[in-house]
Structure formats: C-alpha cells, structure tokens
Amino acid sequence: MADSSIDRNDTFPKLLIRNARERPQRAAMREKDLGIWQTWSWSQVLDEVQALAGGLMSLGLQRDDKVATIGNNRPQLYWAVAAAQSMGAVPVPVYQDSGADEMQYVLDHGDVRFCVVEDQEQVDKVLSVKDQLPKLEAIIYEDPRGLQNYDEPYLHSLESIQEQGREYARQHQGFYETEVAKGKGEELSVIVYTSGTTGRPKGVMLSYDNLLKSAEFATAFDGVTESDETLAYLPMAWVGDHFITYCQGFLKGFCLNCPESPDTVVTDLREIGPTYYFAPPRVWENLITSVMVRMENASRIKQKMFHYYMALARRVGVDLLEGKPVGTWDRINYAIGNLLVYGPLRNVLGFTRIRLAYTAGEAIGPDIFDFFRSIGVNLKQLYGQTECAVYLCLQKDDDVRPDTVGPPGEGVEIQLADNGEVLYRSPGVFMGYYKNDEETQKTKTADGWVHSGDAGMFTEDGHLRIIDRAKDVGRLHDGTMFSPKFVENKLKFHPHIMEAVAFGHERESVMAFINIDFEALSNWAERENITFTGYVDLAGRPEVYDLIRREVEAVNQDLASDPELAPIQVTRFVILHKELDPDDGEITRTRKVRRRIINERYHELIEALYRGDESAHVAVPVTYEDGGTGVLEGTLRISDATTYEPMKKAG
Numbered sequence: 172m173a174d175s176s177i178d179r180n181d182t183f184p185k186l187l188i189r190n191a192r193e194r195p196q197r198a199a200m201r202e203k204d205l206g207i208w209q210t211w212s213w214s215q216v217l218d219e220v221q222a223l224a225g226g227l228m229s230l231g232l233q234r235d236d237k238v239a240t241i242g243n244n245r246p247q248l249y250w251a252v253a254a255a256q257s258m259g260a261v262p263v264p265v266y267q268d269s270g271a272d273e274m275q276y277v278l279d280h281g282d283v284r285f286c287v288v289e290d291q292e293q294v295d296k297v298l299s300v301k302d303q304l305p306k307l308e309a310i311i312y313e314d315p316r317g318l319q320n321y322d323e324p325y326l327h328s329l330e331s332i333q334e335q336g337r338e339y340a341r342q343h344q345g346f347y348e349t350e351v352a353k354g355k356g357e358e359l360s361v362i363v364y365t366s367g368t369t370g371r372p373k374g375v376m377l378s379y380d381n382l383l384k385s386a387e388f389a390t391a392f393d394g395v396t397e398s399d400e401t402l403a404y405l406p407m408a409w410v411g412d413h414f415i416t417y418c419q420g421f422l423k424g425f426c427l428n429c430p431e432s433p434d435t436v437v438t439d440l441r442e443i444g445p446t447y448y449f450a451p452p453r454v455w456e457n458l459i460t461s462v463m464v465r466m467e468n469a470s471r472i473k474q475k476m477f478h479y480y481m482a483l484a485r486r487v488g489v490d491l492l493e494g495k496p497v498g499t500w501d502r503i504n505y506a507i508g509n510l511l512v513y514g515p516l517r518n519v520l521g522f523t524r525i526r527l528a529y530t531a532g533e534a535i536g537p538d539i540f541d542f543f544r545s546i547g548v549n550l551k552q553l554y555g556q557t558e559c560a561v562y563l564c565l566q567k568d569d570d571v572r573p574d575t576v577g578p579p580g581e582g583v584e585i586q587l588a589d590n591g592e593v594l595y596r597s598p599g600v601f602m603g604y605y606k607n608d609e610e611t612q613k614t615k616t617a618d619g620w621v622h623s624g625d626a627g628m629f630t631e632d633g634h635l636r637i638i639d640r641a642k643d644v645g646r647l648h649d650g651t652m653f654s655p656k657f658v659e660n661k662l663k664f665h666p667h668i669m670e671a672v673a674f675g676h677e678r679e680s681v682m683a684f685i686n687i688d689f690e691a692l693s694n695w696a697e698r699e700n701i702t703f704t705g706y707v708d709l710a711g712r713p714e715v716y717d718l719i720r721r722e723v724e725a726v727n728q729d730l731a732s733d734p735e736l737a738p739i740q741v742t743r744f745v746i747l748h749k750e751l752d753p754d755d756g757e758i759t760r761t762r763k764v765r766r767r768i769i770n771e772r773y774h775e776l777i778e779a780l781y782r783g784d785e786s787a788h789v790a791v792p793v794t795y796e797d798g799g800t801g802v803l804e805g806t807l808r809i810s811d812a813t814t815y816e817p818m819k820k821a822g
Contacts, residue, residue, distance in 0.1 A: 181356035182379045184257040186421040191217035194397060194424050200246040203431040203439055211246060221347045223254040225336025227285060230309050234259030237282050241265045242289025244403040244429045247313040247329055249417060251287035258350050263362045264408040266760040271798060275300035277364050278307060281374060286310045291317035356380040362605050363410045363557050366759035374605030375557045384598040385560040386418045388581050392565055393527050397424035399447045404436045409761055411531060414561040415449045440521030448525055451532035453762050455539050456663050458520055463666035464691050480508035488545030493569055513546040522548050529553045532761055534637060536660030537573035552576045554637060558621055560599030564635050575634035585635060592641045593623040643766060645676030651738040658739055665722040666691050670751055672764055674777055680742040682780040685719055686750050707748045716810050719746060723812045737817030743780050744812060748805040754794040785809055
C-alpha cells in the first residue's frame with residue numbers, strides 16, 4: 172500500500188482528505204445564491220463529495236468510467252469532479268453553452284456513462300440527444316426547478332443521489348478512503364476537450380502527475396497560499412478554470428468562489444475582492460470597455476481628470492509597480508491619482524485586494540496589458556496549452572513585458588522548429604488524445620516533444636515571444652510579415668469593437684471585419700440621440716461607421732509609428748450585421764476565431780473588400796437560441812480608412 176497510500180497526496184481526492192484534516196474549518200468553496208453567499212468548509216466539502224461518490228457507486232459506477240459535468244460554475248459540479256476521481260472514474264467537463272449536437276459529440280466520443288448537470292436547460296439538451304448516447308445510463312441534476320414532471324427513470328436529483336450515497340456509506344464502512352487510496356499519480360485524472368479551431372474537439376488526457384507537477388511549480392513561483400481567494404467564473408470545461416480553480420485550489424487549500432450567475436460576475440467580483448484572478452484576453456477587453464463606457468457617461472471634469480491621470484499612469488505606472496526609480500513629482504502625482512482615479516477604478520472592477528492576475532489562452536493586446544499594469548494591477552502573462560497542463564512560461568513580478576510571455580519555467584524545454592513553430596517538453600505533457608492515436612502521433616513525437624502550433628521567437632535574454640498561431644502567420648504581397656491576431660488585438664482595445672478579423676495574407680493590403688460591442692455602442696447612441704431598432708440597424712448606421720472608422724484610423728496611426736508595422740495598417744473594413752457566434756461555428760467556445768470557416772462563409776464579402784466595392788450583399792447561416800436555424804441576409808456598407816506614412820525611427 173505504500174505506493175498508493177492515502178497520505179501520498181498524488182491525486183486530488185487525497186488532497187481533499189488532507190485539506191479536511193489539516194484545515195477542516197477553513198472556507199473551501201462559496202456560492203452566491205439568491206443574493207446570499209453560502210460557504211462550505213473543507214470538512215463539509217469532503218462530506219458532500221463522499222456522499223456523491225457513494226451515490227454514484229450505488230448507481231454502478233466503476234473505475235475508469237467517464238462522468239460528464241455540464242453547467243455554470245457550481246460547488247456541486249466541482250464536487251462531482253472530485254467524487255468521480257475519488258472512485259477511480261474520469262471527469263469529462265463539457266461547455267455549458269454547447270448546442271445539443273456539439274454536446275452529443277463530446278458525450279458520445281468520451282464514452283460518458285453518467286452526466287451531472289446544473290439545471291433544466293442542460294437536462295433538456297442531454298435528453299434531446301439521449302437516443303444517440305448508448306453508453307449514457309444516468310443524468311443527475313443539481314437544480315430541480317422545472318423538472319418536477321419529468322419521469323425518465325434514469326433522471327435523478329443530486330440531493331437524492333447523495334442520500335443514496337450516505338446509505339451506501341453506512342453499508343460499506345470505509346469505502347471512500349479505500350477507493351481513494353487506490354489512486355496513483357500516473358493515472359488519468361481528466362479528459363479536457365479542446366475548443367477545436369480546425370475541426371472536431373479532441374479529448375486531451377491529463378494525468379494527476381501532469382496537473383499536480385504543473386500546479387506545484389506555478390503556485391510556488393507566485394507564492395500562492397491557502398489565504399488566497401479566486402473567483403470561479405470561467406467555463407469549467409476550459410483547462411484554465413480546471414487548473415487554477417480546482418487543481419491549485421485543492422493543492423494549496425485556498426477558497427474558490429462561484430458567482431450567482433454569469434450576469435452577476437462583475438458585482439460578485441467586487442463583493443469577493445479576490446487576491447488571485449485569472450482571465451483570457453476577452454475578459455480584460457470587456458473590463459476596459461466597461462471602464463470607457465462609464466467615463467463616457469461621466470461629467471466633463473471627471474473625464475478630464477481621468478484622461479490626465481491615465482496619461483500619467485501610462486508614463487510611470489508600470490515603473491512604479493515594478494519598483495523602478497521614478498521622479499519625486501511623478502511619484503507624488505501618481506499617489507494623488509491613486510486616491511482619485513486608480514484606487515476607485517480598481518474598486519469598481521473588483522481588484523481592491525488583487526495580488527496576482529494572469530491572462531492566458533491567446534495573445535493579449537499590449538495596450539490592454541499595459542492599461543491594467545499602469546493602474547496597479549499585477550497582471551502577467553502565462554503561456555501554455557491544454558496539452559501541457561496549462562503552463563510552459565511564466566513572468567516574474569520584476570520582469571514583466573507586454574510583448575513576451577517570459578522564459579521557460581522549471582522543467583520545461585522549448586525549441587523552435589525551422590519554420591518558427593514552438594516545440595516543448597515538460598512534466599505536464601499530456602498522455603495523448605482520447606481514442607485518437609493518429610492525432611497524438613502528429614502532435615507528440617516519440618521522445619516527448621509537442622508541436623504547439625504557435626509561431627514564436629526568443630529574445631536575446633531568453634524570453635519567448637509568441638507571434639500568432641503558426642498556420643495564421645502570413646505575409647503581405649510585398650513580403651511584410653503579417654500576424655492577423657496582432658492587428659485584431661489593436662482594434663479590440665477600442666471600447667466599441669467587440670471582435671475583429673483581419674485579412675492580408677498574399678494580398679496588397681490589410682482589410683478587416685468588425686463586430687461592434689452592442690452594449691457600449693447602445694450607450695453611446697443614446698447619448699448622441701441616435702435611434703435604432705436593434706443590432707443590425709445599429710451596426711449599419713452611418714454615425715457608427717464614422718465612429719468605428721476613427722477608431723480604425725487611430726490603430727493605423729499607432730502602427731505607422733513603427734516602420735516595420737506601418738505596412739499592416741487597415742485600409743478598408745466592414746461592420747458585420749451579426750456577432751460571430753460559437754453556435755454558428757465562426758468562433759470557438761473560448762472565442763478564438765475559426766479562420767477557415769470565416770474565409771469560406773464570407774468569401775464574397777472578403778473579395779468585395781479587395782475589389783474596392785462600396786457595399787456587398789451577404790447571406791449567412793445562423794443558429795437561434797432555441798436551436799433552430801435560418802439565414803440572415805443584408806447589404807453591408809464597406810468603408811475606407813485613412814492610412815499614414817511610416818514615421819522614421821530616431822537616430
């Protein structure tokens with residue numbers, strides 16, 4: 172038993188038992204329900220997990236079975252993950268906003284026997300494809316509202332399953348500790364399905380060793396302790412949430428907080444005031460948009476004060492955060508700005524107690540990155556992938572740069588292929604893709620090197636710079652290197668632009684699709700007394716085109732300030748009449764652009780941009796909230812944007 176003893180702490184259920192012993196009364200999880208925060212201590216979480224594990228055993232759960240979780244971040248769904256692992260089963264988290272067909276693929280491919288879901292919405296989706304899931308035996312729901320008249324024999328409330336589990340525990344004394352002790356670090360811990368920018372999602376198999384070794388290094392690197400608090404609001408199916416919230420939380424014993432709903436995240440963030448915060452670039456972009464919208468509604472005096480102190484922050488804020496020397500007057504003036512602007516701004520955003528913040532998932536625009544650091548938020552970049560248990564590179568507090576992701580971390584080896592692709596080896600490298608040996612062999616070499624699919628380069632002092640996805644990096648007709656993501660991030664820094672897609676590979680110039688930020692633009696339109704009937708109408712208004720054109724031209728001016736970037740200025744753009752949507756296959760659930768689908772679906776619109784047409788008629792398929800489909804047609808205006816002569820570098 173020595174190798175698999177319960178004290179070995181090489182699986183998350185063993186860490187749960189350790190936490191319940193060492194810090195039984197310390198808060199482990201919180202959830203806001205009906206406006207009130209409810210708290211579970213580590214000993215209470217262990218009781219809940221044990222009851223759920225027993226209930227699953229009473230339903231016939233066996234080691235290596237697959238248990239899906241579907242829903243928003245709920246303590247009960249994290250319990251389900253731990254309960255499955257405790258009994259030697261494997262959790263398979265599924266994106267809660269997946270359509271029924273997408274959900275069916277993951278549940279079927281993942282050989283799922285049991286589903287633990289949040290509510291009626293998820294029950295209905297699973298039921299709609301149940302006849303295509305021959306291995307699915309039971310659906311367990313946490314929220315019973317609306318389900319009273321459902322009479323399927325395989326449908327169970329989580330409460331009833333836990334009651335069965337408590338009875339199971341009475342009849343099988345010590346079953347929980349016995350099963351947990353069987354677990355080993357080299358065993359499969361979770362199957363995380365990737366977002367699939369180029370095709371069907373792939374199930375990434377991560378072992379306990381993969382996740383724990385990565386988590387141990389990352390938490391030691393940043394000094395994460397049981398006193399930290401984090402907000403669990405990102406999709407549970409995304410490896411970022413699983414790693415930060417579940418893996419690091421169980422390892423260090425800190426508290427995870429679940430918001431009441433996705434709509435209350437901003438309010439709940441302010442109430443909790445986490446010390447440790449993790450978000451992909453789109454969240455940071457949305458936060459900036461909310462700030463800019465608030466300032467547009469502020470008085471002229473407040474606007475002037477905001478812009479004055481933000482200019483000061485851009486000049487000296489990052490240096491102060493990193494402890495670098497700053498002139499006495501600037502230091503005093505920044506302290507005043509902290510009282511009047513930066514402190515209140517951090518408070519509004521929920522960052523009053525923030526000690527550590529990370530962004531990952533894809534490249535973040537340097538303007539967005541510098542904005543938060545300049546107001547005193549210790550935002551850093553993490554580079555990694557699902558296939559390496561999240562982390563490859565981390566940034567030290569005193570060595571943070573917007574254009575790199577830091578040097579390779581402990582135990583990580585990185586090399587660049589001849590075409591610039593990043594290859595890596597690390598303790599976190601995945602076991603393989605579930606039931607997909609062909610893709611595993613394409614991605615991972617026999618000696619453990621993984622093809623990241625990212626194009627990168629090293630700086631002279633060993634920092635890794637990620638350029639873009641290797642398949643997306645192209646060149647303009649004149650040979651200028653063109654990274655669409657770089658241009659898109661520049662555009663999305665502006666508060667009225669939600670999403671952008673840039674084109675230019677083997678073309679004379681760069682063109683762009685724009686998705687407006689409907690909330691921000693609605694606010695602006697109301698102040699400007701511009702009437703509109705909805706998204707399509709607002710997106711096509713001449714006043715909106717003028718506003719977006721000015722923002723595109725501001726990006727062009729910025730690009731022109733660097734002679735090497737001047738050639739990738741945006742010459743023409745079109746505002747799309749619909750948001751790019753995961754349900755339509757245009758972006759992933761983590762909001763990464765599916766460029767192949769965009770290029771195919773909007774081919775005629777792209778050609779109209781390059782032909783110099785003033786407008787173009789488009790008809791694209793759409794998926795409605797009820798799962799129905801249709802076609803959205805419209806004639807879209809195409810606008811030119813002013814480009815600027817490149818500025819000469821000094822000296």
